[in-house]
Amino acid sequence: MKVSLFIPCTVDIMLPEIGVATYKLLSRLGEQPIYHPEQTCCGQPLFNAGYRDQAKRVAKHFINVFGNDECIVSPAGSCVSMVKYHYPELLEDEPSWCDRANSLALRVFELSQYIVDNLGVTDVGATFKGMVTYHESCHILRGLGVSDQPKKLIAGVKDVQYVDLNNSTVCCGFGGEFAVAYPEISEAMVKDKAQNFINTGAEILLLCEPGCLLNIGGYLHRNHPGKRAMHLSNFLANNGKEV
């Protein structure tokens, strides 16, 4: 089946290897990923900052680019929840756009959700000898209700040992502009997340959200060099190796 890749701006610019891993995973499972080069950003940063008129413009661009795709998959839950839940709200006073947004909402999926729920696959053929744990990102867990799917994919990895992360559902302190505007509070939060990860003894902290990865990964790089946070798609596509 043709699957349209929705590669959010953070992935496109800062973490392109996640996009590559997403492409590889889907191809490996027999899907035919397509990519619209006109795609940009879902507009969430503008929407969250309160600039709704401008976010609307970006949302309309997104709808124009993806509007005819049967199935849209993204390695970023937060951006999926933006399209799924906030586009219809953002465009509520423009009925024809709102209809298109509502129709699009049904066709956007987070990567792990798509692989497990839509393809019915939990073993993607990955191998990893070592211990890993998983951080439940807010918009994936509470926004999309996705929690079992990534864990099933981890359980499907050959030789992997999975350990629960204490307070795995508590926010890591990213929150987009929050991390920049309230650095002290954000630091206290990401510090807890890193400490809980270190306490598990796991080698890699897995997650499905590029935003959390920039935050936790950046914190670990500064304060606990050698400790790794990794996007699940990357882990599965490259057997836990950094690319």
Place this chain on the structure above:
Amino acid sequence: MHSRVDQFMEMARKEMKNELSQTFLKLVTFWAPILRQTALSSFPDPVAAESYSRAIRAEVIERLPELLEEFEKNAISRGVKVIWARDAAEANNIILDIAKRKGVKYITKGKSMITEEIGLNDHLIKNGIHVYETDLGEVITQLLSLPPFHLVGPAINVPPEKISEIFLENGILKEPTTDPVTLGKAARMFLRKKFKALDMGIVGVNMAIADTGSFINVENEGNIRMNKSSPKTLIAIMSLEKVVPNSADAIHMIRMLIRNCNGRKITSYVSFDTGPKKADELDGPEEIYMVILDNGRSEIYKDFKARSILKCIRCGACLNTCPVYMKIGGYPYGFVYTGPMGQAINPLLLGIENTTDLYRACTLCGSCKQICPAGVDPPTLFLEYRSRAIRMKNAKDNWTLLSRLANTVVTVFSFGMSQGWAWSLGVKCVRPVLNFLSKDGYIKDIPMGIQGWFSCRDLRAVPEKTFHERWKDLQNKPVPLADIAKKEVI
């Protein structure tokens, strides 16, 4: 109440360094969810119980004007004197007038957020009527002139040594002690004397029942019951969203309120009052006044996008789950309502332009929405306030050079974000600038604008190729299919 939300970050920094506050917050993080879950598990179907309470509150908001009129009618028929107060000043004056008319020298008070909201204590004391708080935590915060730290434990962060010291100063205690039981007993003996021959007591209201005209209070110390039963004149004050349709709804809401508030199935005391003492009854107040306070709520009711905040039952479950509250505690919010519920309602009560930090200091993690037994969705409200703030800043008669500049920059960005080519060009231009600052593949600091990020984090240097640029290469290298057979999706 005077708001100090402008000191948000200042207070937050202070609280993050306050060991006692941090210890308490850590304890709450650990215990609150466990206790709450245990209490909720006593329902045969906790999820259904939660849906039911959300349905009740949704109905209340839908029928609010009608329910209030029904409550008023039934309360009056039971002999309660119902007075409507438009705002804080009016409510304060109504209560002061009654107190003056009755010639009371002092008033005792049960713990109530609504009286904090209107600053009743200050108003009465200024006019020569002494107010004794009677909840132990409130006694302590009143003596220390502190705002409440947590809505259930207003003084939970005050160490016993400090309590002993102020109790000695105020003649509540004779010998210094740090024994909590002795301290509690001293306060109780002191307050008992005030309850004897009491002329007037004031309480808040947890819930008001429309079809009976009753009002309900839940508490653990028995002081509210003393306040309700001892005085000749009882004044109850409630904000107008506290009403529920009937007793069955009230009982369910009480069960949910307590489970969500302090993780127990029931508080030590739950009292229902339906009218004053009748001619053939021995106990109870001779007169009951019910002050129904608006203080901006009718406006909130009219505001369709914000109205849902009126569903809030002030249980405080959202405080105990909020990752930001867990780090900074209650003081930074600067007003009686703290945590997510305060962040959601205070901007409407105090003005969106005065409360920026409340709706911005949030990661939109959604745990408050998930836990709320009343069905409030704070993150959606915060997003709404953020957009209103931007609109207000750019309004015709309100704009500044800075707000115009920001708006223009964002608009230019949004144009760039709506054109594939502009986006790619933008990335090409930004990459060398960012990477100029990088060392060993990481950026340690960017001096302008986003330095907050770098206070504790690094940022990876921008890779040489975006995904967009790698796409062509990808297509040329076919990926082998996985050996694992794909399961058929039925």
